Amino acid sequence: xxxxxxxxxxxxxxxxxxxxxxxxxxxxxxxxxxxxxxxxxxxxxxxxxxxxxxxxxxxxxxxxxxxxxxxxxxxxxxxxxxxxxxxxxxxxxxxxxxxxxxxxxxxxxxxxxxxxxxxxxxxxxxxxxxxxxxxxxxxxxxxxxxxxxxxxxxxxxxxxxxxxxxxxxxxxxxxxxxxxxxxxxxxxxxxxxxxxxxxxxxxxxxxxxxxxxxxxxxxxxxxxxxxxxxxxxxxxxxxxxxxxxxxxxxxxxxxxxxxxxxxxxxxxxxxxxxxxxxxxxxxxxxxxxxxxxxxxxxxxxxxxxxxxxxxxxxxxxxxxxxxxxxxxxxxxxxxxxxxxxxxxxxxxxxxxxxxxxxxxxxxxxxxxxxxxxxxxxxxxxxxxxxxxxxxxxxxxxxxxxxxxxxxxxxxxxxxxxxxxxxxxxxxxxxxxxxxxxxxxxxxxxxxxxxxxxxxxxxxxxxxxxxxxxxxxxxxxxxxxxxxxxxxxxxxxxxxxxxxxxxxxxxxxxxxxxxxxxxxxxxxxxxxxxxxxxxxxxxxxxxxxxxxxxxxxxxxxxxxxxxxxxxxxxxxxxxxxxxxxxxxxxxxxxxxxxxxxxxxxxxxxxxxxxxxxxxxxxxxxxxxxxxxxxxxx
Ligand code: SF4
Numbered sequence: 111x112x113x114x115x116x117x118x119x120x121x122x123x124x125x126x127x128x129x130x131x132x133x134x135x136x137x138x139x140x141x142x143x144x145x146x147x148x149x150x151x152x153x154x155x156x157x158x159x160x161x162x163x164x165x166x167x168x169x170x171x172x173x174x175x176x177x178x179x180x181x182x183x184x185x186x187x188x189x190x191x192x193x194x195x196x197x198x199x200x201x202x203x204x205x206x207x208x209x210x211x212x213x214x215x216x217x218x219x220x221x222x223x224x225x226x227x228x229x230x231x232x233x234x235x236x237x238x239x240x241x242x243x244x245x246x247x248x249x250x251x252x253x254x255x256x257x258x259x260x261x262x263x264x265x266x267x268x269x270x271x272x273x274x275x276x277x278x279x280x281x282x283x284x285x286x287x288x289x290x291x292x293x294x295x296x297x298x299x300x301x302x303x304x305x306x307x308x309x310x311x312x313x314x315x316x317x318x319x320x321x322x323x324x325x326x327x328x329x330x331x332x333x334x335x336x337x338x339x340x341x342x343x344x345x346x347x348x349x350x351x352x353x354x355x356x357x358x359x360x361x362x363x364x365x366x367x368x369x370x371x372x373x374x375x376x377x378x379x380x381x382x383x384x385x386x387x388x389x390x391x392x393x394x395x396x397x398x399x400x401x402x403x404x405x406x407x408x409x410x411x412x413x414x415x416x417x418x419x420x421x422x423x424x425x426x427x428x429x430x431x432x433x434x435x436x437x438x439x440x441x442x443x444x445x446x447x448x449x450x451x452x453x454x455x456x457x458x459x460x461x462x463x464x465x466x467x468x469x470x471x472x473x474x475x476x477x478x479x480x481x482x483x484x485x486x487x488x489x490x491x492x493x494x495x496x497x498x499x500x501x502x503x504x505x506x507x508x509x510x511x512x513x514x515x516x517x518x519x520x521x522x523x524x525x526x527x528x529x530x531x532x533x534x535x536x537x538x539x540x541x542x543x544x545x546x547x548x549x550x551x552x553x554x555x556x557x558x559x560x561x562x563x564x565x566x567x568x569x570x571x572x573x574x575x576x577x578x579x580x581x582x583x584x585x586x587x588x589x590x591x592x593x594x595x596x597x598x599x600x601x602x603x604x605x606x607x608x609x610x611x612x613x614x615x616x617x618x619x620x621x622x623x624x625x626x627x628x629x630x631x632x633x634x635x636x637x638x639x640x641x642x643x644x645x646x647x648x649x650x651x652x653x654x655x656x657x658x659x660x661x662x663x664x665x666x667x668x669x670x671x672x673x674x675x676x677x678x679x680x681x682x683x684x685x686x687x688x689x690x691x692x693x694x695x696x697x698x699x700x701x702x703x704x705x706x707x708x709x710x711x712x713x714x715x716x717x718x719x720x721x722x723x724x725x726x727x728x729x730x731x732x733x734x735x736x737x738x739x740x741x742x
Contacts, residue, residue: 111138114322114646116178117146121154122218124233124240126306127168127225131240136219141647143733144664145620145657146219147177148191148204152664154222155193155202156738161671165195165203165298166280166305168226174210177622181214181319181400184331184640185338186624188399197282197298198516198537200672202560202665205299207424208398208624209292212269215315227307232260236268236314245309249278252454253287256310264312272310273300274456276504280304282516282537283461283503287453291396291406291422295458296538297561298516322646330640335402337632344403347628348395349388351405352427356384358572363546363692365435368474368490369467370533370543370684374435375693381440382430391442396422403628411443414494419450425459431541432463437470438490451497455504460563464539465513465520466499471531472524484508533682538562544681545690545697548705549573551611554604558679558712559612560665567625568611576602583607586614586634587651595715605711616658617651660733662716663725667739676723679709 113119117136124131140150151173158171172194179187190210196203213221216237223233230245243263248256253274260270269288276284277300284300285293294300303309321327338344346354359365360378367374391411397404410420423429423446433439433448452462466488472478473488480487484502486495486509502510513520517539521532533540535556541563542553555566569582579602583593588610596606617634618625621641634651641649669678686702713723730736 111135115320115327116182116322116641116645117141118214118217118219118319120218121220121222122235122240123222123224125225126223126227126231126233126242126308129227129242133218139734141178143657143660145177145654147175147180147189147620147622148193148206148616149620149657149661149664150220151175151191151193151204152202152661152668153735154220155195156664156668156671156735158222158224159195159668161740161742162673163195165197165302168306169224170195170302170305172223172299172302172306174213174221174223176211176214176219177620178641178645180211180622182321182327182331182640182644183400184623184644185334186398186401186403186629187622188401189619189622189624191619192286192294192299194299194302196561197280197301198562200669200674201297201536201562201678202668203297203299203302204561204564204665205294205296206619207288207292207294208401209269209288210271210313211399211622212313212315214319215317216313217315217317221311223303223306223308223311225306230307230309232310232312233308234264234312237316248309250275253456254290254454257290260310260312264314268312268314270310270312272456273303273308274454274504276456277301277304278309279504279506279514281457281504281506281514282519283458283465284456285458287456290453291424292398293424293458296461296563300456321644323643327640327643330636330643333636334632334640337636338402338628341628341631344628347403347405347626350384351407352425353384353387353430355571356382356427356430362572363695363697364542365431366543367435368438369436369471369531370540370682370690371471373543373546373690373692373697375695377693378435382434382442387426387442391446393420396424398624401624403624403626405626409446411446414447414497419447421446421450421453423449428460428541432459433466433496436463436467437496439493439496440491441493444493447493448496448500451500455500457500457504460541461516461539462500462503464533465503465517466496468517468520468532469499469509469513472528475531477524477528477531482509530683533684534562535681536562536678540682543685543690543697545685545700546692547571548700548708549602549604551604551608554708555608555612557681558605558608558709560662560669565625566608566612566615567627567630568607568614570604570607570611576600579607583610586610587655603708603711605708606715608712609715612662613655613658616661617654620654620657620661659716663729663733664735666716666718666723666725667730667735670724671739671741673741676709676713676721679723681705
């Protein structure tokens with residue numbers, strides 16, 4: 111097919127074993143069923159990844175993908191997706207960020223990296239030239255040093271995505287970090303690249319992205335810009351980023367303390383004030399590719415040794431939770447110092463914070479002693495100890511080795527008494543406490559989605575009336591019968607609602623657009639109009655929801671094929687057995703039967719088997735996935 115616009119029209123395959131590459135035309139049937147980016151990645155993963163194979167074997171593929179709007183002038187259209195066989199076994203490895211779009215300018219919608227290089231290697235993609243650069247001298251260097259050295263060699267207009275020592279050592283929570291701040295985090299993305307001896311991927315593109323109907327596209331883009339500019343919270347989003355809701359969330363009790371033993375209330379703001387952050391810690395805005403919002407931050411704090419730390423941070427809310435509230439470390443400068451250490455080592459912030467808070471609780475309960483931890487005293491709120499643990503996890507040194515395979519395996523190694531304190535689902539640390547607010551789809555979906563926590567931002571994060579949820583459902587175009595299943599006179603079914611908020615987020619994800627509220631508040635129909643104008647393929651809002659649905663069928667099919675079961679869609683037992691105090695409030699444990707009922711509602715709304723969560727064979731046949739769905 112000759113693509114009229116939006117798509118570059120090509121998949122670049124790179125084999126590190128043979129140091130060869132080739133391109134393949136983007137198959138039209140994949141765009142019809144899965145639109146692009148994360149959707150086509152999921153379909154390729156089912157086809158290319160052998161069932162039950164070793165995630166660190168050379169034949170694993172790291173599949174990068176960009177949706178049809180990436181690289182166009184549509185606001186926020188810079189999001190890329192990485193899909194791979196994760197070290198977390200039967201759960202598909204998926205991750206995304208907003209700084210991989212240069213691949214589109216180089217002429218590709220997708221990049222598939224396979225094989226294993228004999229020596230440490232940098233893959234360099236510069237338009238249609240692919241080269242394999244020796245990275246022997248970069249091996250062992252941290253993410254910041256590596257990025258600077260590649261920029262010195264290839265120029266700082268090249269986007270550098272690299273691993274640090276954690277990825278080299280195949281640490282399960284290793285990330286892959288672009289331009290020092292945008293992380294393909296969680297699910298061991300960095301470990302997979304490390305297993306391939308791939309230190310970095312450097313991308314430079316000089317081409318543009320064509321659009322099929324220029325006039326129509328400009329009109330749609332202008333409408334999106336105008337609506338975005340009229341958002342009264344836009345400047346606050348730029349100033350505070352994901353901290354915009356910090357005060358509200360703190361008052362709600364959403365910030366877990368000491369590995370979910372308790373929760374902070376509004377008192378948290380005495381240590382983590384938003385004005386203190388904006389006035390004393392933040393020194394500038396950072397944006398993803400093509401984003402006029404720029405909700406990320408340049409920050410500056412004194413280093414522990416008197417030096418100065420300056421870095422860019424994508425999600426400050428996650429940094430504050432991971433190294434701050436989870437570990438009871440209550441100071442902006444201290445958590446930034448921890449983030450600097452983790453970014454240099456190439457570790458995912460959230461997962462690493464979960465691991466260290468788990469170890470600290472074991473220490474508190476005397477399930478670990480200094481003898482087990484090589485003499486480290488894992489006391490709550492000790493920034494020095496947290497930074498030392500980050501270093502030891504990344505290098506698998508001493509006790510760090512015990513934590514290097516993620517929470518679930520760490521608990522298996524440390525003994526059955528430790529398992530109740532591993533606050534994980536599908537191996538990944540939980541971010542928000544469902545005892546505090548199960549009615550949020552962002553919180554509920556931590557347990558039902560295919561990977562463990564994935565951002566599923568929706569209106570339901572804070573308390574909503576049934577009427578407000580009904581209006582949301584109408585806004586995204588749901589019919590009265592569907593709304594009737596979700597909303598009743600006295601409440602709503604978060605399991606069923608979750609299906610639809612996931613689909614809305616994924617529709618944006620497939621286009622390659624940011625799913626944060628300033629963008630999600632814009633009408634889906636207008637995003638569909640931009641897609642139609644860019645690609646020349648008529649697309650409506652319900653088409654976007656349909657391809658999003660297909661994405662979840664494909665992802666779930668992968669997990670089922672690899673042995674995942676309904677029993678994996680659950681909470682840590684602590685949430686069913688203990689209440690959680692948050693200042694003067696206390697939240698009751700969840701009812702397990704009620705929670706399981708919500709999971710079944712979610713499956714039913716997706717059209718999956720209510721008991722097993724399996725997508726029906728007829729749907730898989732229609733999507734061309736039936737053969738790839740077969741178990742070994
Ligand atoms: S709003 Fe923030 S996360 Fe979204 S594209 Fe812009 S800078 Fe990136």
